[in-house]
Amino acid sequence: xxxxxxxxxxxxxxxxxxxxxxxxxxxxxxxxxxxxxxxxxxxxxxxxxxxxxxxxxxxxxxxxxxxxxxxxxxxxxxxxxxxxxxxxxxxxxxxxxxxxxxxxxxxxxxxxxxxxxxxxxxxxxxxxxxxxxxxxxxxxxxxxxxxxxxxxxxxxxxxxxxxxxxxxxxxxxxxxxxxxxxxxxxxxxxxxxxxxxxxxxxxxxxxxxxxxxxxxxxxxxxxxxxxxxxxxxxxxxxxxxxxxxxxxxxxxxxxxxxxxxxxxxxxxxxxxxxxxxxxxxxxxxxxxxxxxxxxxxxxxxxxxxxxxxxxxxxxxxxxxxxxxxxxxxxxxxxxxxxxxxxxxxxxxxxxxxxxxxxxxxxxxxxxxxxxxxxxxxxxxxxxxxxxxxxxxxxxxxxxxxxxxxxxxxxxxxxxxxxxxxxxxxxxxxxxxxxxxxxxxxxxxxxxxxxxxxxxxxxxx
Amino acid sequence: xxxxxxxxxxxxxxxxxxxxxxxxxxxxxxxxxxxxxxxxxxxxxxxxxxxxxxxxxxxxxxxxxxxxxxxxxxxxxxxxxxxxxxxxxxxxxxxxxxxxxxxxxxxxxxxxxxxxxxxxxxxxxxxxxxxxxxxxxxxxxxxxxxxxxxxxxxxxxxxxxxxxxxxxxxxxxxxxxxxxxxxxxxxxxxxxxxxxxxxxxxxxxxxxxxxxxxxxxxxxxxxxxxxxxxxxxxxxxxxxxxxxxxxxxxxxxxxxxxxxxxxxxxxxxxxxxxxxxxxxxxxxxxxxxxxxxxxxxxxxxxxxxxxxxxxxxxxxxxxxxxxxxxxxxxxxxxxxxxxxxxxxxxxxxxxxxxxxxxxxxxxxxxxxxxxxxxxxxxxxxxxxxxxxxxxxxxxxxxxxxxxxxxxxxxxxxxxxxxxxxxxxxxxxxxxxxxxxxxxxxxxxxxxxxxxxxxxxxxxx
Numbered sequence: 001x002x003x004x005x006x007x008x009x010x011x012x013x014x015x016x017x018x019x020x021x022x023x024x025x026x027x028x029x030x031x032x033x034x035x036x037x038x039x040x041x042x043x044x045x046x047x048x049x050x051x052x053x054x055x056x057x058x059x060x061x062x063x064x065x066x067x068x069x070x071x072x073x074x075x076x077x078x079x080x081x082x083x084x085x086x087x088x089x090x091x092x093x094x095x096x097x098x099x100x101x102x103x104x105x106x107x108x109x110x111x112x113x114x115x116x117x118x119x120x121x122x123x124x125x126x127x128x129x130x131x132x133x134x135x136x137x138x139x140x141x142x143x144x145x146x147x148x149x150x151x152x153x154x155x156x157x158x159x160x161x162x163x164x165x166x167x168x169x170x171x172x173x174x175x176x177x178x179x180x181x182x183x184x185x186x187x188x189x190x191x192x193x194x195x196x197x198x199x200x201x202x203x204x205x206x207x208x209x210x211x212x213x214x215x216x217x218x219x220x221x222x223x224x225x226x227x228x229x230x231x232x233x234x235x236x237x238x239x240x241x242x243x244x245x246x247x248x249x250x251x252x253x254x255x256x257x258x259x260x261x262x263x264x265x266x267x268x269x270x271x272x273x274x275x276x277x278x279x280x281x282x283x284x285x286x287x288x289x290x291x292x293x294x295x296x297x298x299x300x301x302x303x304x305x306x307x308x309x310x311x312x313x314x315x316x317x318x319x320x321x322x323x324x325x326x327x328x329x330x331x332x333x334x335x336x337x338x339x340x341x342x343x344x345x346x347x348x349x350x351x352x353x354x355x356x357x358x359x360x361x362x363x364x365x366x367x368x369x370x371x372x373x374x375x376x377x378x379x380x381x382x383x384x385x386x387x388x389x390x391x392x393x394x395x396x397x398x399x400x401x402x403x404x405x406x407x408x409x410x411x412x413x414x415x416x417x418x419x420x421x422x423x424x425x426x427x428x429x430x431x432x433x434x435x436x437x438x439x440x441x442x443x444x445x446x447x448x449x450x451x452x453x454x455x456x457x458x459x460x
Numbered sequence: 461x462x463x464x465x466x467x468x469x470x471x472x473x474x475x476x477x478x479x480x481x482x483x484x485x486x487x488x489x490x491x492x493x494x495x496x497x498x499x500x501x502x503x504x505x506x507x508x509x510x511x512x513x514x515x516x517x518x519x520x521x522x523x524x525x526x527x528x529x530x531x532x533x534x535x536x537x538x539x540x541x542x543x544x545x546x547x548x549x550x551x552x553x554x555x556x557x558x559x560x561x562x563x564x565x566x567x568x569x570x571x572x573x574x575x576x577x578x579x580x581x582x583x584x585x586x587x588x589x590x591x592x593x594x595x596x597x598x599x600x601x602x603x604x605x606x607x608x609x610x611x612x613x614x615x616x617x618x619x620x621x622x623x624x625x626x627x628x629x630x631x632x633x634x635x636x637x638x639x640x641x642x643x644x645x646x647x648x649x650x651x652x653x654x655x656x657x658x659x660x661x662x663x664x665x666x667x668x669x670x671x672x673x674x675x676x677x678x679x680x681x682x683x684x685x686x687x688x689x690x691x692x693x694x695x696x697x698x699x700x701x702x703x704x705x706x707x708x709x710x711x712x713x714x715x716x717x718x719x720x721x722x723x724x725x726x727x728x729x730x731x732x733x734x735x736x737x738x739x740x741x742x743x744x745x746x747x748x749x750x751x752x753x754x755x756x757x758x759x760x761x762x763x764x765x766x767x768x769x770x771x772x773x774x775x776x777x778x779x780x781x782x783x784x785x786x787x788x789x790x791x792x793x794x795x796x797x798x799x800x801x802x803x804x805x806x807x808x809x810x811x812x813x814x815x816x817x818x819x820x821x822x823x824x825x826x827x828x829x830x831x832x833x834x835x836x837x838x839x840x841x842x843x844x845x846x847x848x849x850x851x852x853x854x855x856x857x858x859x860x861x862x863x864x865x866x867x868x869x870x871x872x873x874x875x876x877x878x879x880x881x882x883x884x885x886x887x888x889x890x891x892x893x894x895x896x897x898x899x900x901x902x903x904x905x906x907x908x909x910x911x912x913x914x915x916x917x918x919x920x
Contacts (some may be wrong), residue, residue, distance in 0.1 A: 028766035088768055094668075151764060188899025193672060197767045208554075208883035211754045212653060212853025214730065215782055216746035218735035222755040222777075223693070223736070230690035233683070270674065271666025271773075274808030276683070278674035286676035294675045294681040296770055297761035302778060306488035306612060307657045307815060308548055309780055309854075310756055310882055313731075317682075318762060320769055322675055347735030355767060393672025394769075422770055423668035 002441045005130040013129075016046070017122040017433065021111040023103045023380075027062060027085035027152045036062060036148055039084050039269045043146065050129055052144070057164065060339070061156025062148035067165065069142040076447055077141035078370075079170035079405050080440075081398070082121035082177065083150035086113035094424035108427040116421035119428035120176045120413045121146060123436030131441050139448025143170055147397065150177075153357020154397035155196075172370035172447065173407035176396050176440065178391045179415025181259055184376035187387035188371055189364075189411035190256065193291070194323030195394035196358035198332040200340055202228070202300075202315045203349040209311040210367055221315040222300045224348040228340055229317060232293060237278040239293050241339045247326045248291070253303045256366060257284055258387050269418040288390035292322045293336065322394060329358030359396020368408035369447065377442040378412075381435055412439070462901045465590040466894055473589075476506070477582040477893060480544075481562045481571040487522060487545035487612045496522060496608055499544050503606065510589055512604070521616025522608035526627065529588070530811045536907055537601040540632035540864050540900075541858070542581035542637065544774040545609035546573035547882045553708065554884035568887040573834070576881035579888035580873045581606065583896030591901050599908025603630055607857065613817020614857035621747030621864045624876045632830035632907065633867035635858050636849045636900065638781035639875025641719055645759030646838035647847035647856075649871035650826055653751070656793040656818035660800060662688070662760075662775045663809040669771040678771060684808040685775040688800055688894075692753060697746075698737040701754050704729065705835045707786045708751070716826060717744055718847050729878040748850035752782045753796065782854060819856020828868035829907065837902040838872075841895055871901070 006218045007015075023039035026032035040056070047054045052067035062085065089099040089112050097103035099112040109119070124144070131138055147157045161168070178189045203436050204221035211220075267273060277286035286292075300315025304306035316370070321332050337352035344350040349363050364371060364386060378386040391411060402409040414432040415421065466473075479485070483499035486492035500516070500523050507514045512527035522545065549559040549572050557563035563706045584604070591598050605628070606877040621628070638649045664681035671680075695698050721743045727733060737746035746752075760775025762768035781792050797812035804810040824831060825846060838846040851871060862869040874892040875881065 023495065028768065030763070081685040088762070088764065088766075090762065090764055090768070173468075195672070195769070202505040204732055207880060207885075209730055209732070210853060210882045211752075211756055211780060212655070212782060213877065214732075214852070215754045215780075215852060216749065216750060217726075217734045217743045217852075217889070218730070218732040219736040220754055222758050223689075226686040226689040226755070226758070229683075229686040266677075270669055272664055272669070273673075274677045275805065275806035276679040277502065281675045287674065288675060292673045292675040294672075294680055294769075294771060295686070295761065296671055296768060297763045297772075298682050298686070298775065299759045299763040301755065301757035302548070302550065303490070303757045303759040303776075304550060305781070306548075307659075307778060308488065308550070308756060309655070309657070309754075311754060312757075315758065316763075318767060320671060320675075320767070322672060345731035345735065391672070392675060392677075393670060417673065420669045422665060422768065425667075435764070 001134055002130050002438060005133050006126070006437055009130065009133070010434065017119070018102045020118050020122060021113055022100055023098045025113070025148065026088050027149050028088055031440060040065060040148055043084055046125070047144070050125065051132060057160060060157030060159045064157045067144040069138050070198040071138055071141045075140045075317065076171040077143060078172045078174060078444065078447055079143045079145060079168060079407055080124055081175045082124060082144070082146045082403060082436070083117045083148065084121065084146055085148045085151050086118070087116070087151050090426060096425055099246055099296050104430070106432060110425055112426055114426050115415050115428035117150065117177050117316045119433055120415070120436060124176050126437035127244050127440035127444065130437060131444060139445055143168070145401070150395065151395065153356040153359070154353065156197060157397055158400055161400055166406050168401070168405040170405045170407040173402055173405055173409045174370060174374070175395060175409065175411045176413050177395055178411045178413040179417070181387065181389060182265065182294040183416060184382065184384070186382040186384065187389045188374045188378065189389055189391045190333065190366055191361060191363035191390045192398060192411060193392055193394050194327060194329055194359050194361040195320055195396055196323065196329035197318070197355045198333055198337060199353045200317045200319060201351045203313060204347065205313050208313050211309040211311045214311055216238045218311060219345055219347045220311045221348060222312065224345045225298070225300065225315040225317060227345065228343050229295060231343060236280070237276065241335055243335050246292065248324055249327070250444050254353065256388055259284065287392035289324060291324050291327060294320050296320050300413055306379045322392065323361050325361045325363055327361065329360060333358065345456055346450060357396060358400045359394055362399045362402060362409060362413070364409045368410070370408050371408045371441045373446040374410055376446055377439045380442060381439050461593060461596055461896060462590050465593050466586070466897055469593070470894065473586045474615040474890065477579070478562045480578050480582060481573055481763065482560055484546050484560045486548050487606065487609050496545060500525060500608055502702050503544055506585070507604070510721050511583065511592060515749060517620060519616030520619045522885065524605060524607040524617045527604040529598050531598055531601045535600045536631040537603060538904065538907055539603045539605060539628060539633045539867055540584055540634065541635045541861060542604070543577045543583060543608065544581065544606055545579070545608045545611050547576070547611050556885055563578045564890070567891060568889050570885055570887045572886055574886050575875050575879045575888035576886065577637050579893055580875070580896060583893055584636050584900055586897035587900035587904065590897060591904060599905055602904070603628070605861070610855065610857065613815065613819070615817040617857055618817070618860055621860055625864055627827055628861070628865040630865045630867040632860055633865055633869045633892065634830065634834070635855060635869065635871045637855055638871045638873040639877070642725065643876060644842065644844070645847060646842040646844065647719070647849045648831055648838065649832070649849055649851045651823035651850045652858060652871060653852055653854055654781055654787060654789055654821040654853050656783065656789035657780040657812045657815045658776070658793055658797065659841045660779060661811045662772060663820055664771070664807065665773050671771045674771055679805055679807045680771045681775040681808060682772065684805045685758070685777060686759065688803050689755060689777060689807065691803060695755050696740070697736065698812045701795055703795050704751070707788070708784055716848055719744065742785060747852035749784060751784050751787060754780050756780050782852065783821050785821045785823055787821065789820060793818065817856060819854055820859045822859045822862060822869060824869050828870070830868050830870045833903045834872050835868055835907040838908055839900045840902060841899050
């Protein structure tokens with residue numbers, strides 16, 4: 001029944017999805033702000049047309065759209081989290097089609113946000129539209145929380161969470177912003193890592209210097225930077241910063257991992273070998289259950305065409321740490337910053353800017369109703385057992401949203417490792433857009449009649 | 461007499477110098493090529509008007525202007541080397557006045573090339589004009605070799621040197637492209653270091669990756685790059701690349717150094733401490749008589765405003781080595797390149813592009829006539845003993861030009877450590893422009909009557 005409705009509404013849905021993708025709602029760069037707000041306007045209107053009650057929450061940052069469908073107070077309430085902002089598009093020259101003009105190639109839609117998170121968000125909207133079309137109503141209470149600053153740390157929404165506590169109160173929280181291990185393997189995600197980000201500035205002189213006149217005299221700040229950064233990990237891949245692992249138990253929840261790392265497929269998809277991180281752990285343990293420190297950007301000196309024999313005054317790095325439960329973002333960033341200052345070579349000044357907007361890690365209750373409902377929905381959609389996994393990424397707002405709403409959390413979605421989110425040529429399959437809508441609709445129905453009054457053929 | 465003529469021609473000279481500075485003749489970037497050729501056109505015409513015979517040598521790169529004044533074959537011939545190309549202007553936002561609009565502040569002319577090398581070149585042109593005005597002729601034969609690719613390694617001129625061997629044949633070669641230790645200390649420069657430059661590309665995956673999903677799995681190429689680069693020098697500041705010091709004797713010509721390093725002044729001028737390079741040597745020994753390896757640029761990942769949680773596919777560095785006599789540029793670059801490939805971490809591919817246009821080091825005969833003539837001229841101009849120094853920079857063409865011309869070489873000029881050549885806000889004093897012209901004119905007269913028939917007051 002749901003599938004029939006999805007079939008009959010597909011053309012319009014894709015059109016609406018493409019419209020959503022056409023807004024360059026990049027949250028990290030000021031000059032995209034107008035486009036981001038236009039995206040919020042369009043979405044606000046769209047949610048209203050769907051029959052939801054819509055609030056536009058002003059925040060110290062970008063607005064959050066909060067849309068509700070109140071069925072009956074005695075029924076459970078599901079809060080669904082998504083975001084309408086996207087990552088920057090740089091490097092633009094690597095895109096094979098314009099990032100804000102959705103382009104379909106072999107069933108895949110290429111655009112910034114095609115998957116993360118506009119594609120997954122649209123699956124939610126399509127699911128609700130299909131359920132409303134089917135019954136004229138929804139089986140439970142629904143609250144949508146769609147924010148505009150996920151890619152920059154959700155500062156705005158985080159700042160107003162407490163004052164919105166009553167409105168956010170829910171039984172379940174589904175964060176529709178993650179993926180599955182591969183196209184044939186369904187999985188619910190039980191946790192994401194926390195994150196904190198910072199920028200390091202290393203200064204060696206008051207002005208750029210000629211590398212002939214001064215080479216051998218001054219300490220080149222690029223040398224200082226590479227020396228300092230290289231010293232942050234040992235030969236075993238462990239972070240050497242004192243206290244980095246102090247707050248955490250050795251590899252938590254290892255027992256839950258039911259998925260094997262497929263080396264051949266990984267190499268094929270990302271063209272890389274799993275040679276990073278801590279040597280004695282498996283790739284998934286490293287990416288899901290352990291903290292990391294990654295250099296996400298480095299620059300200094302002459303980086304243009306040709307050559308310039310300069311010793312720059314300064315050199316810079318952008319660093320992020322992914323965190324696991326019990327690691328506090330601020331405390332971890334301070335550890336890193338203090339250590340970097342401590343190991344500066346003589347003659348070198350170090351400044352560290354810790355970005356606000358970090359977040360703690362989340363790990364879900366693996367036997368909650370929301371985990372069970374989605375596991376069942378996924379299993380039906382794929383015709384195979386649903387795995388339990390984690391995600392190495394971070395959705396900083398999730399732990400706070402779970403706390404504030406009082407809800408049991410699960411993370412779901414149909415992202416794939418090859419979707420190139422946060423990279424050029426991000427894409428999402430139209431088949432997954434539709435399957436995502438089916439899975440969400442089915443899970444909502446399951447939550448409405450739980451435990452088990454629903455038959456397979458009700459949803460056929 | 462010369463001084464009087466310089467006084468009377470000053471206004472026109474400054475006007476002509478400013479015109480020369482107004483051409484953005486940046487040789488390292490293709491989009492400046494038209495301006496560079498316009499600069500050559502203007503200079504060609506200017507030399508002709510001075511009464512010189514001018515040839516425009518086409519090369520595989522940019523043209524070299526070759527201008528001669530043939531006095532008498534029995535008299536000595538002085539070849540003077542300069543260049544009309546300049547360094548890039550990046551970072552433009554650090555310039556306090558437009559780099560190609562000469563701006564005078566407190567007697568200093570601010571412009572790209574104000575000193576390196578258009579200022580020093582103009583001192584030569586002004587000196588010749590003054591001598592011609594004084595006597596209607598010059599005391600010796602003069603050859604000017606003014607090239608357009610010094611800042612990118614002089615490839616064009618180097619390629620045609622052999623076919624121009626007869627024309628370049630000279631007794632003396634004055635390279636007017638260096639400096640003095642400070643405004644009150646005259647010095648002739650007995651040598652420059654050689655140089656070779658290269659670019660390193662480190663690749664970890666076939667595409668940029670999300671640092672959450674992949675952080676801890678792949679080897680981040682920025683981590684690989686900093687680890688590799690950091691390992692290139694030990695705690696004593698020595699380069700660790702096997703064979704790096706094999707070709708050289710321990711600190712050559714140390715005995716010639718007659719100048720003390722002024723720590724306080726150095727810190728004041730460049731805002732840096734002399735904490736780089738080999739610990740057991742003095743700053744001047746390190747900069748003048750020892751090879752270095754400097755990272756002149758590094759980049760990878762996200763370097764824009766804000767933050768992007770990316771693990772880039774690739775990271776890059778630009779590296780130069782300064783060389784001392786007996787070190788071959790190609791051989792040294794190969795050493796570095798092979799070593800970098802050898803120390804690549806597992807899963808990381810390394811490619812090294814060695815730039816052509818490197819040059820060997822030069823060390824002059826400290827008791828040649830040309831060294832003596834300039835030492836005397838400097839001493840008279842400053843009223844104090846002329847020091848003998850070296851320059852840590854490189855003028856790759858000098859050793860080949862000395863070989864081809866068969867001339868005894870000296871390096872001269874009035875550059876100061878605070879001139880910010882190769883950096884934003886490059887500048888040169890109008891007092892030095894004029895004093896430079898005087899010193900060159902005087903040295904030419906000394907070479908004409910050598911040994912010692914000239915009296916002080918002939919030049920008053």
